[in-house]
Amino acid sequence: MSGDPDQARRLRPVPPDTATPPTAEELLARVARGDEAAFASLYDIVVGRVLGLTRRVVRDAAQAEEVTQEVMVEVWRTAGRFDAGRGSALAWILTMAHRRVVDRVRSEQAHTRRTSQVAAAEAHVPYDEVVEDVTARLEREQVRRCLGRLTPVQREAVTLAYYGGHTYREVAEKLRTPLPTVKTRMRDGLIRMRDCLGIEIEGRA
Amino acid sequence: MSGDIHTLAGAYALDAVDDVERAAFERHVAECEPCRTEVAELRQTVARLADETVVAPPPGLRERTLAQVARTPQLRGRAAGAGRRAGRWRQLTVAAAAAVLVAGGASAVTWTVSSGRISDERASADEARQVAAVLEAPDARVFERSLQPGGAATVVVSRERDRGVVLLRDLPEPGRGRIYELWLIHGGEPRKVGQLGEGARAATTVVGPVAGAGTFGVSNEPRGGSAAPTRIVGTVELS
Numbered sequence: 001m002s003g004d005p006d007q008a009r010r011l012r013p014v015p016p017d018t019a020t021p022p023t024a025e026e027l028l029a030r031v032a033r034g035d036e037a038a039f040a041s042l043y044d045i046v047v048g049r050v051l052g053l054t055r056r057v058v059r060d061a062a063q064a065e066e067v068t069q070e071v072m073v074e075v076w077r078t079a080g081r082f083d084a085g086r087g088s089a090l091a092w093i094l095t096m097a098h099r100r101v102v103d104r105v106r107s108e109q110a111h112t113r114r115t116s117q118v119a120a121a122e123a124h125v126p127y128d129e130v131v132e133d134v135t136a137r138l139e140r141e142q143v144r145r146c147l148g149r150l151t152p153v154q155r156e157a158v159t160l161a162y163y164g165g166h167t168y169r170e171v172a173e174k175l176r177t178p179l180p181t182v183k184t185r186m187r188d189g190l191i192r193m194r195d196c197l198g199i200e201i202e203g204r205a
Numbered sequence: 206m207s208g209d210i211h212t213l214a215g216a217y218a219l220d221a222v223d224d225v226e227r228a229a230f231e232r233h234v235a236e237c238e239p240c241r242t243e244v245a246e247l248r249q250t251v252a253r254l255a256d257e258t259v260v261a262p263p264p265g266l267r268e269r270t271l272a273q274v275a276r277t278p279q280l281r282g283r284a285a286g287a288g289r290r291a292g293r294w295r296q297l298t299v300a301a302a303a304a305v306l307v308a309g310g311a312s313a314v315t316w317t318v319s320s321g322r323i324s325d326e327r328a329s330a331d332e333a334r335q336v337a338a339v340l341e342a343p344d345a346r347v348f349e350r351s352l353q354p355g356g357a358a359t360v361v362v363s364r365e366r367d368r369g370v371v372l373l374r375d376l377p378e379p380g381r382g383r384i385y386e387l388w389l390i391h392g393g394e395p396r397k398v399g400q401l402g403e404g405a406r407a408a409t410t411v412v413g414p415v416a417g418a419g420t421f422g423v424s425n426e427p428r429g430g431s432a433a434p435t436r437i438v439g440t441v442e443l444s
Binding site: 034078095102159162 | 242249256263269273277279280281
């Protein structure tokens with residue numbers, strides 16, 4: 001139930017008469033009309049990533065589940081606001097998930113430093129090989145390859161912010177790099193990744 | 206694309222900004238179509254980083270989520286969206302003040318009230334309303350600059366309201382017996398519009414009237430202030 005089973009299925013030869021499984025975008029459009037069955041299918045497609053991402057950032061399985069549930073309910077509530085012209089359904093959901101888990105981590109930090117917790121939870125989240133499918137593996141390899149093309153500072157800035165939930169100020173402190181440099185590295189790094197992944201949204205100048 | 210603020214695009218896409226910066230950047234993006242496209246692409250890029258994190262969901266989560274969804278009403282498209290912006294800006298106003306406070310706390314500086322105006326909670330609420338009035342103005346524009354030798358200034362200007370909101374953060378220590386003063390410069394003529402308390406290195410304050418002012422400036426002055434700026438540490442062009 002993780003990776004992207006939807007895409008994996010599409011890789012298989014499909015008899016012309018058989019309807020192809022709906023994309024996340026199609027499901028989301030149906031969810032916007034109150035279709036609970038479509039929501040369940042959408043959940044199956046995206047939950048592995050949403051949970052994986054929130055776990056990576058919050059480093060606590062129970063909290064990651066809470067955030068994942070909140071995010072998925074938010075997807076249900078606000079599905080009508082999704083704008084397909086601004087990116088994929090998956091990116092829309094993951095943007096929401098990241099923002100929410102980062103908010104949680106930061107509000108928690110405001111009360112107590114979470115260093116001890118971080119140390120305790122540092123152990124790697126085991127990846128369930130059973131659910132891994134070929135498409136997901138290829139996609140991961142592409143991301144790794146593209147990350148590998150960044151300069152070390154770009155890569156560290158991007159990953160500390162994304163997986164660590166750190167602000168660019170915190171990243172600047174950690175990397176002992178001036179703030180404007182970190183800002184620039186984050187943007188340049190993402191632009192390089194974007195070009196490496198071949199991401200383009202219509203309307204680009 | 207005004208230079209300085211736009212470099213935040215990466216940090217913004219990574220959620221590596223605070224509430225003040227997010228507000229400033231979203232305001233900037235709202236009036237910049239190429240920026241919107243860039244942000245959408247960077248978000249799409251960033252989302253791919255989650256490919257690395259996929260895990261198998263635990264049993265029970267699906268049932269709990271579907272059950273909650275079954276009893277959760279949906280927001281209805283545009284009607285909900287219409288009122289959203291004002292609400293968000295109001296929230297951010299409060300968040301903005303909080304963020305500046307947090308920034309001050311983090312670098313262990315004393316939060317000192319700007320212009321001596323926020324003397325009690327009531328004044329503070331009044332200030333928050335003034336800040337909100339500027340941020341919510343349809344013609345509000347955001348300008349941001351790094352200052353030398355450190356810190357940053359963000360100025361949100363509404364010509365319609367004839368007011369600006371100034372956010373200063375991470376200014377260097379002004380030095381013993383010295384303070385920061387704020388100026389609006391009109392045709393080379395600086396007009397004093399506020400000052401920070403002694404030792405203050407961050408502030409959120411409303412300045413005005415802004416009519417005719419082409420530049421906002423921060424200067425380092427002796428305690429008590431100067432009639433005209435003597436040591437300018439940064440300026441922000443308001444156009």
